[in-house]
Amino acid sequence: MSLSPKEHSNYLYLEKGYEGEVIFDRWMEEVEKGFLVLNDLLLEHGNTKFQIDSLFLSQIIHLFEVKNFEGDYYIEGDRWYTNNGVEINNPLIQMKRAESLLRRMIRELGYNMNIESTLVFVNPNFYLYQAPRNLPIIFPNQIPRLLINLQKQFSPIKNTHTNLAERLLSLHSHDSPYSRLPEYSFDRLKKGIACSQCHSMNTIVTRKALICTNCGKRETIHEAVLRNIRDIQLLFPEEALTVNRVHEWCQPIKTKKAIRNILSENYTLDGFGPSSRYVTVDKSSLEKKDTHMEGELST
Numbered sequence: 386m387s388l389s390p391k392e393h394s395n396y397l398y399l400e401k402g403y404e405g406e407v408i409f410d411r412w413m414e415e416v417e418k419g420f421l422v423l424n425d426l427l428l429e430h431g432n433t434k435f436q437i438d439s440l441f442l443s444q445i446i447h448l449f450e451v452k453n454f455e456g457d458y459y460i461e462g463d464r465w466y467t468n469n470g471v472e473i474n475n476p477l478i479q480m481k482r483a484e485s486l487l488r489r490m491i492r493e494l495g496y497n498m499n500i501e502s503t504l505v506f507v508n509p510n511f512y513l514y515q516a517p518r519n520l521p522i523i524f525p526n527q528i529p530r531l532l533i534n535l536q537k538q539f540s541p542i543k544n545t546h547t548n549l550a551e552r553l554l555s556l557h558s559h560d561s562p563y564s565r566l567p568e569y570s571f572d573r574l575k576k577g578i579a580c581s582q583c584h585s586m587n588t589i590v591t592r593k594a595l596i597c598t599n600c601g602k603r604e605t606i607h608e609a610v611l612r613n614i615r616d617i618q619l620l621f622p623e624e625a626l627t628v629n630r631v632h633e634w635c636q637p638i639k640t641k642k643a644i645r646n647i648l649s650e651n652y653t654l655d656g657f658g659p660s661s662r663y664v665t666v667d668k669s670s671l672e673k674k675d676t677h678m679e680g681e682l683s684t
């Protein structure tokens with residue numbers, strides 16, 4: 386569906402942040418074994434929620450705030466601006482706020498540990514003008530040095546650390562992912578089969594394959610339909626899975642017969658007549674059938 390400008394910019398923001406976390410995790414892989422690592426914590430202290438990208442527990446606690454900013458930015462005093470002069474939230478303030486709330490929280494839990502927080506920029510195309518030297522910031526080309534410094538701090542993980550990690554995890558609040566989704570309904574969503582590689586809707590269906598005219602990716606019809614059934618189930622977990630529904634969703638597939646075959650081979654039909662619906666069967670048998678059925682269907 387088309388997103389409102391606000392939803393769209395929120396989507397881009399989340400996607401960018403996610404990519405940044407993936408880059409950070411890849412960098413950190415080699416030092417992670419020396420620490421207890423907690424990622425993506427959502428905590429609450431004194432009715433204030435705060436989020437932590439990454440915590441590395443050892444003698445001291447390292448708090449990492451990860452940013453995937455791209456392009457040129459500049460600092461004037463406490464204020465941060467994009468190259469076009471648009472002011473953005475100062476990420477150091479956000480990080481310091483999380484640090485201070487975490488410090489109070491762990492003290493109340495009865496632990497006395499130092500916290501050192503660092504703002505890490507992971508995008509090599511990021512540049513920050515007028516940054517004072519003493520800020521707790523790591524720029525992309527300083528990450529290898531950060532890793533060396535962390536390696537020097539390797540020490541056996543003590544019970545205190547494990548206990549604290551467990552306490553923090555137990556306090557982590559799980560906000561439902563649905564609360565962050567924009568409103569959507571089956572009718573409002575664009576129908577068709579998106580490419581599994583580039584997600585474009587520019588796909589065509591031949592006798593056995595789904596071909597993306599955007600990136601050239603080929604997928605068997607069978608795989609493509611099963612993938613879309615999983616999407617429908619993820620988006621509409623409460624709604625009945627029927628041939629009509631899947632057929633409407635997978636629009637480029639002309640006949641219902643192919644859809645019915647795929648559904649009946651991989652799902653169990655529950656009920657009779659117009660009220661019948663498909664339900665998921667045991668996953669292992671589903672995967673087995675997946676590989677056997679490849680390329681056997683036509684539209």
Ligand SMILES: [Zn+2]
Binds near residue numbers: 581
């Ligand atoms: Zn594609």
